[in-house]
Amino acid sequence: MTSKASENINVWLTQINNDFKAAVSVDCVIFGYDDDALKVLVSNCDMPPYTDQFSLLGDIVHPDETTDEAAKRVLIAKTGFTDVFLEQVQVFSDINRHPLSRVITVAYYSLIKIDEDHLLHLEKNSNLRWMDVCDITSLAFDHFTIMKSCLSRMQKQLREQPIGFNLLPEKFSLLQLQRLYEVILNIELDKRNFRRKLNSLAILKDIGEIEESVSHRPAKLYAFDKSIYEKKKNSGFNFDL
Amino acid sequence: MTSKASENINVWLTQINNDFKAAVSVDCVIFGYDDDALKVLVSNCDMPPYTDQFSLLGDIVHPDETTDEAAKRVLIAKTGFTDVFLEQVQVFSDINRHPLSRVITVAYYSLIKIDEDHLLHLEKNSNLRWMDVCDITSLAFDHFTIMKSCLSRMQKQLREQPIGFNLLPEKFSLLQLQRLYEVILNIELDKRNFRRKLNSLAILKDIGEIEESVSHRPAKLYAFDKSIYEKKKNSGFNFDL
Numbered sequence: 001m002t003s004k005a006s007e008n009i010n011v012w013l014t015q016i017n018n019d020f021k022a023a024v025s026v027d028c029v030i031f032g033y034d035d036d037a038l039k040v041l042v043s044n045c046d047m048p049p050y051t052d053q054f055s056l057l058g059d060i061v062h063p064d065e066t067t068d069e070a071a072k073r074v075l076i077a078k079t080g081f082t083d084v085f086l087e088q089v090q091v092f093s094d095i096n097r098h099p100l101s102r103v104i105t106v107a108y109y110s111l112i113k114i115d116e117d118h119l120l121h122l123e124k125n126s127n128l129r130w131m132d133v134c135d136i137t138s139l140a141f142d143h144f145t146i147m148k149s150c151l152s153r154m155q156k157q158l159r160e161q162p163i164g165f166n167l168l169p170e171k172f173s174l175l176q177l178q179r180l181y182e183v184i185l186n187i188e189l190d191k192r193n194f195r196r197k198l199n200s201l202a203i204l205k206d207i208g209e210i211e212e213s214v215s216h217r218p219a220k221l222y223a224f225d226k227s228i229y230e231k232k233k234n235s236g237f238n239f240d241l
Numbered sequence: 242m243t244s245k246a247s248e249n250i251n252v253w254l255t256q257i258n259n260d261f262k263a264a265v266s267v268d269c270v271i272f273g274y275d276d277d278a279l280k281v282l283v284s285n286c287d288m289p290p291y292t293d294q295f296s297l298l299g300d301i302v303h304p305d306e307t308t309d310e311a312a313k314r315v316l317i318a319k320t321g322f323t324d325v326f327l328e329q330v331q332v333f334s335d336i337n338r339h340p341l342s343r344v345i346t347v348a349y350y351s352l353i354k355i356d357e358d359h360l361l362h363l364e365k366n367s368n369l370r371w372m373d374v375c376d377i378t379s380l381a382f383d384h385f386t387i388m389k390s391c392l393s394r395m396q397k398q399l400r401e402q403p404i405g406f407n408l409l410p411e412k413f414s415l416l417q418l419q420r421l422y423e424v425i426l427n428i429e430l431d432k433r434n435f436r437r438k439l440n441s442l443a444i445l446k447d448i449g450e451i452e453e454s455v456s457h458r459p460a461k462l463y464a465f466d467k468s469i470y471e472k473k474k475n476s477g478f479n480f481d482l
Contacts, residue, residue, distance in 0.1 A: 009289050009341070016342045019301045021262035024334075024345050048250050060260045063343065066334040091332060091347050093265075093307040100250070101257045102304065104265050106332050240481075 025105040026071040027058035027143065028086070029150035030079065031184075032114040032130055033167040035176075038184050039114065039130040040147060041079065041122075042139065049099065050140030054131065056147065058105065071108040078128065080121040084110045085163075089153045090146075097142045109150035111158075113167045134186070155185055159241055162203065165224040171207055173219035174198065181241060197241060203229045266346040267312040268299035268384065269327070270391035271320065272425075273355040273371055274408045276417075279425050280355065280371040281388060282320065282363075283380065290340065291381030295372065297388065299346065312349040319369065321362040325351045326404075330394045331387075338383045350391035352399075354408045375427070396426055400482055403444065406465040414452055414460035415439065422482060438482060444470045 030041040042054035057078045061070040071086050086108045093104040112118070114130065122128050133151065138144050158164050164180050178194050181187075198204060204222040211218040233239070271282040283295035298319045302311040312327050327349045334345040353359070355371065363369050374392065379385050399405050405421050419435050422428075439445060445463040452459040474480070 008287065008292070012288050013341055016264060016301075016344075019264050020304045021264050022302070023257060023260050023262050024265060046249065047253050051249070060257075061263070061334070061345075063261045064336060066336065067332050067345065068334075088331060090329060091308050093302070093309070095305065095307065100254055103257075104302075104308065106334075 023101055023103045024061045024067065025058050025103050026061060026067055026074060027056045027092075027105050027107050027146055028071055028074055029056055029089075029107065029109040029147050029154075030075070030081075030084075031109060031111045031133070031151075031154060032118070033111070033180065033184065034114040034130075035179070036183070038133045038186075040133055040136065041128060042131050042136075043078070044127050045140040047099075047140070053138065053140040054129075054136075055140035056143045057128075060103075061106075067106045071106070075110065078125065079118070081110075081112060081118065084112050086110050087153070087157070089150050092142055092146055094142065105146070107146045107150055109154050111154055111163060111167070158184055160239055162224060162226075162229055162239060171209060171221040171223055173211060173221060175219060177222075194241075201239065201241070203232065203239075264342055264344045265302045265308065266299050266344050267302060267308055267315060268297045268333075268346050268348050268387055269312055269315055270297055270330075270348065270350040270388050270395075271316070271322075271325075272350060272352045272374070272392075272395060273359070274352070274421065274425065275355040275371075276420070277424070279374045279427075281374055281377065282369060283372050283377075284319070285368050286381040288340075288381070294379065294381040295370075295377075296381035297384045298369075301344075302347075308347045312347070316351065319366065320359070322351075322353060322359065325353050327351050328394070328398070330391050333383055333387055335383065346387070348387045348391055350395050352395055352404060352408070399425055401480055403465060403467075403470055403480060412448055412450060412462040412464055414462060416460060418463075435482075442480065442482070444473065444480075 032039045032041060041057060043057055045051060045053050045055035057074055059070060059074045061067055065073065068086070068088065075084065075086065076082055087110070089107045089109055091104060091106050095102065097103065097105070122130070136144065136147065139147060158181070164184070167180060168176055174195060178189055178191065181194070182189055203225055205225045207221055207223050209221045211221060273280045273282060282298060284298055286292060286294050286296040298315055300311060300315045302308055306314065309327070309329065316325065316327065317323055328351070330348045330350055332345060332347050336343065338344065338346070363371070377385065377388065380388060399422070405418070405425070408421060409417055415436060419430055419432065422435070423430055444466055446466045448462055448464050450462045452462060
């Protein structure tokens with residue numbers, strides 16, 4: 001190394017060591033769908049002044065991990081869910097967002113189907129609970145703002161990508177699919193228009209079966225055809241439900 | 242405050258002071274359109290081992306600012322552009338992404354029209370230059386990855402939002418608009434399909450004028466109708482070009 005280069009490095013090292021450093025955290029918005037409602041996993045907050053409120057699941061990023069890895073660690077440690085998709089949404093960095101220190105946080109969301117296994121795991125961890133999104137009007141810190149931002153991103157992605165099919169059984173009726181979109185997007189859909197759009201997308205396969213043990217007239221069952229979707233996607237097809 | 246609450250705060254303060262802290266930076270990908278090419282504003286990198294490479298425009302976030310404010314500060318300080326839109330894209334946090342320290346960075350992109358004023362300002366700042374996106378095959382640090390990620394996000398938003406119209410004169414021909422989409426998306430568009438799509442969107446107004454002083458047959462001129470676009474957007478209309 002030339003003496004000029006080594007001098008440059010020293011200037012840079014001095015500068016970077018004098019630079020302001022902040023704690024960096026991740027906050028995970030875990031959305032859960034249970035056929036009837038869209039819920040969010042929250043925890044009792046034990047940090048004053050928020051001890052009577054709920055907060056999102058989060059932690060400080062460690063020296064040996066990326067923010068993606070930190071988010072995954074938090075999720076596994078607090079919920080036991082190992083196989084869930086996490087999407088990075090946005091940084092929240094208001095100067096006073098944390099009462100004790102400057103903490104810059106990276107928000108992630110996840111969308112899972114709430115099933116028996118998840119419920120059993122949560123029972124062991126009494127600090128956690130699923131709350132209906134519609135019932136949440138405030139959370140500790142800026143977590144309500146973070147939740148709203150992740151909700152918008154997730155709703156946009158539900159319309160643009162087939163992330164909703166993971167929340168249904170492998171075989172489902174069109175009514176189940178419509179119900180899912182209505183619950184998560186918090187809107188009412190016109191049945192005929194919804195089916196027309198689905199038809200034009202042509203990403204479902206009719207599996208030649210009908211619902212069993214239902215009180216109403218049994219509906220036809222469908223499955224999401226991932227291979228057709230991937231082919232269409234690669235040729236510039238636009239998923240938009 | 243109860244003694245229990247004050248004890249809690251002390252536990253938290255101790256914990257947060259012992260927590261790992263990182264330098265947090267912003268990196269801005271400034272895309273510029275000049276009718277012929279999509280360019281990116283880069284700077285000579287003066288940090289070893291990258292001294293023969295170009296880097297994006299960035300800086301460490303200060304204690305008294307958010308990441309959005311830091312990105313805006315960098316942009317104004319380095320380019321003099323005060324009125325440009327900045328979109329937060331993604332956090333990059335690989336442990337070894339910076340050779341001298343742990344630096345977690347937040348990437349932003351901006352899309353501007355390169356005009357005379359901008360060029361004059363840049364001449365005063367000889368460290369900066371516009372490089373054609375297609376000519377960039379590497380950058381200092383992980384800046385090439387950051388640039389690619391911001392390029393994808395910007396291209397997606399160009400298709401979904403009318404951010405392209407800011408890059409054209411107020412009155413433009415359909416050929417100018419098509420050319421803009423072709424250059425920025427790096428694709429060829431079929432003229433008839435493009436015009437059919439534009440027609441179905443119905444967000445342009447025919448202003449009853451034609452091009453002046455052109456060597457070819459003068460084309461009709463149009464303007465983007467922002468008020469119609471806003472009305473349509475609020476009623477659930479999907480911009481998709």
